[in-house]
Amino acid sequence: MHRHTLSVLVENKPGVLARIAGMFSRRGYNIHSLAVGPTEDEDVSRLTIVIGTEAAKLEQVIKQLNKLIHVLKILELDPDESVELELQLVKVAAAPQTRSQIIELADVFGARIVDVDHEAMTIEASGAPGELARMIALLEPFGIREMVRSGTIALGRGSRSMTDGSKVRMQRVV
Amino acid sequence: MQVTGAQAVMMSLEALGVDVVFGYPGGAILPAYDPLIDASLDHILVRHEQGAIHAAEGYAHATGRVGVCIVTSGPAATNLVTGLCDAHMDSIPILAITGQVASTAIGSDAFQEADVTGITMPVTKHNELVASVERIPVAIKEAFHIASTGRPGPVLVDIPKDFLNASFEWRWPDHIDLPGYRPTIRGHGRMVREALDFIAAAKRPIVYAGGGLIRADAAEEVREFARSLQLPVVTTLMARGVFPETDELALGMPGMHGHYAAVKGLQEADLLIALGTRFDDRVTGRLDTFAPHARIIHVDVDPAEIGKNRAVDVPIVGDVKVVLGQLLKAFADKGDEMVPDTIAWREHLAAMKREHPLRVDQPETGVIKPQTAIRRIYDHFGDEAIYVAGVGQHQMWSSQIIPWTRPRQWINSGGLGTMGFAVPAAIGAQVGVPDRRVVAIDGDGCFQMTFQEIAAAVQFEVPVVFTVINNGFLGMVRQWQHLFYDDRLSEVALPQTLPDLVKIADAYGIPGWRASSIEELDGVLGKALAITDTPQIVDIRVDPEEMVFPMVPAGASNDDLIESVAEWRERQAAAD
Numbered sequence: 001m002h003r004h005t006l007s008v009l010v011e012n013k014p015g016v017l018a019r020i021a022g023m024f025s026r027r028g029y030n031i032h033s034l035a036v037g038p039t040e041d042e043d044v045s046r047l048t049i050v051i052g053t054e055a056a057k058l059e060q061v062i063k064q065l066n067k068l069i070h071v072l073k074i075l076e077l078d079p080d081e082s083v084e085l086e087l088q089l090v091k092v093a094a095a096p097q098t099r100s101q102i103i104e105l106a107d108v109f110g111a112r113i114v115d116v117d118h119e120a121m122t123i124e125a126s127g128a129p130g131e132l133a134r135m136i137a138l139l140e141p142f143g144i145r146e147m148v149r150s151g152t153i154a155l156g157r158g159s160r161s162m163t164d165g166s167k168v169r170m171q172r173v174v
Numbered sequence: 175m176q177v178t179g180a181q182a183v184m185m186s187l188e189a190l191g192v193d194v195v196f197g198y199p200g201g202a203i204l205p206a207y208d209p210l211i212d213a214s215l216d217h218i219l220v221r222h223e224q225g226a227i228h229a230a231e232g233y234a235h236a237t238g239r240v241g242v243c244i245v246t247s248g249p250a251a252t253n254l255v256t257g258l259c260d261a262h263m264d265s266i267p268i269l270a271i272t273g274q275v276a277s278t279a280i281g282s283d284a285f286q287e288a289d290v291t292g293i294t295m296p297v298t299k300h301n302e303l304v305a306s307v308e309r310i311p312v313a314i315k316e317a318f319h320i321a322s323t324g325r326p327g328p329v330l331v332d333i334p335k336d337f338l339n340a341s342f343e344w345r346w347p348d349h350i351d352l353p354g355y356r357p358t359i360r361g362h363g364r365m366v367r368e369a370l371d372f373i374a375a376a377k378r379p380i381v382y383a384g385g386g387l388i389r390a391d392a393a394e395e396v397r398e399f400a401r402s403l404q405l406p407v408v409t410t411l412m413a414r415g416v417f418p419e420t421d422e423l424a425l426g427m428p429g430m431h432g433h434y435a436a437v438k439g440l441q442e443a444d445l446l447i448a449l450g451t452r453f454d455d456r457v458t459g460r461l462d463t464f465a466p467h468a469r470i471i472h473v474d475v476d477p478a479e480i481g482k483n484r485a486v487d488v489p490i491v492g493d494v495k496v497v498l499g500q501l502l503k504a505f506a507d508k509g510d511e512m513v514p515d516t517i518a519w520r521e522h523l524a525a526m527k528r529e530h531p532l533r534v535d536q537p538e539t540g541v542i543k544p545q546t547a548i549r550r551i552y553d554h555f556g557d558e559a560i561y562v563a564g565v566g567q568h569q570m571w572s573s574q575i576i577p578w579t580r581p582r583q584w585i586n587s588g589g590l591g592t593m594g595f596a597v598p599a600a601i602g603a604q605v606g607v608p609d610r611r612v613v614a615i616d617g618d619g620c621f622q623m624t625f626q627e628i629a630a631a632v633q634f635e636v637p638v639v640f641t642v643i644n645n646g647f648l649g650m651v652r653q654w655q656h657l658f659y660d661d662r663l664s665e666v667a668l669p670q671t672l673p674d675l676v677k678i679a680d681a682y683g684i685p686g687w688r689a690s691s692i693e694e695l696d697g698v699l700g701k702a703l704a705i706t707d708t709p710q711i712v713d714i715r716v717d718p719e720e721m722v723f724p725m726v727p728a729g730a731s732n733d734d735l736i737e738s739v740a741e742w743r744e745r746q747a748a749a750d
Contacts, residue, residue, distance in 0.1 A: 015292075066477070069300045
């Protein structure tokens, strides 16, 4: 099992996420994380899908994704040649005497305090999954009330773009 | 010109050249049934929506054109699901149009509302819930294009009732824009040359011909290819007839109930040229022991099939008709040096064919063996007829026994194995090909799943001959229980007399015939052959205990093919 990050450009149509999720579940592929959002083209959305699978199966996943009519382009991102981020919100128990320690820790990870009250504070952090896990481990002793993490989003490094020279520019007929 | 959405549906179908639709009206699709009266296309009113889509499949199978069905929302649309899945598995081009509740009511659990695009997503090539009245002609044109190009398949267009009633300025799109859909047609030149080198170097090559050849209309090309390179050919259940069984290069059908030489030949081959086929488990048996010595050339229009089940040495993505043309061209350029020396191999396979024929132990009097019944049906109706089967023993025997010579001569449900397919599919085939006899060879179990469609055959004067190989059992299930469950028969008896099929014919006002002994068989078939203007039912009561051989037990290796029940018992005794 190996972790693979796929960047998938899709037509921004109703049901496209259901088609992709359905295909994954029907064929027994395991999704680690999935993030969807807009791109520079309003008709195109980008999905970042992280899956755990061996190489032979990955080829099947990509081919099956490509068969979906609304899928425009798929790229496997090489972890060494791309920037990968997740967004983390974590609510930590914070008494007046531990607050400064928590703020210090957040600083180390480049995180921000986005909410504070008498008993807790909420930290926003973004980074590679491993980095965020280390931050959580260090916050754990203070008492984590709740947390939420987004799926991975990623872009290839350098000046090239996935949409360069591709056929993703669309003319709407209707 | 201002038209309603309902008119636009009919105008779109007309613009696409659709000549017939199979359907059933109801609430949400009602608006479309009004302009249908004036449209220049025929409508066959079925008796169940499953019948509509199987008929559309039979039509598409027989003609190569897109089969169209049209039904209402909710239960009507869900009744299509089996047929959509069947067409998806067997790559049959289908356009299914369903009515939907008004767009304003979607999500409210309205009367006859169902999430049809959600339900059918995994069993269609594509589907669309139409979002505006203007979208109707575009959606239908796109659906038709997607259904009929690349790897064909079913596409469903779901149209809310308020859009059918709404008016708009009619415009037939002059082009369609599907940026995410561009099937590869031409094979990669280097791969094509490499394939030819592999063939030239092979000692024991076999062409593994699949149903994709029929979908691509590549019968001529595959014949020329195999003959000019002297390559033996196996044809899968979905491909029967694409290469004639009468040719000495033909080895028959591979797989679980395949011919001995086809099954064993693949096991011994050193090269498979897999054309429009998908290494289905019913062909390969235990995958890790399938064709263990063979290198693989795999040509398919669907890249996802290549390497899905079996690693491939020479992958070629493309339309198999075009790729065969490229291979033939490359061969013509290189000349006869590319013809592998297969003389010894072909002699070896010919000996296998001689020494391991299909065996039938038909007594001269009394009981009819099902294999004899099928052979005599073929003897009467001949090579020119189209034969349509259901699923089970009768299907396997038909595929084995009839010496297929034409593509589209044999229609059946392969991948999904849909019992009840034959009756409606035969009706659809006959509607599409009115100038040939269409003979359904059905089982008694299958027949009872869908025979209500005979009413449609009578009403619309579709003169299919429905023969029933009536053994009073769910024969294939019985065979498995007999062999693998110590003959403990569980819920497989369907009494031969229940219902009385001749009386069923009588109830529909059509001729019904029965043969219960070998003495009666030819007389009955002769009478059915002589009548050409009406559907008929022929009840052939056959030996209930006959089993299909050869057989590769489920999950076993193709090396373990057994040819008779005696051989199975010996195998069992040796294992104990």
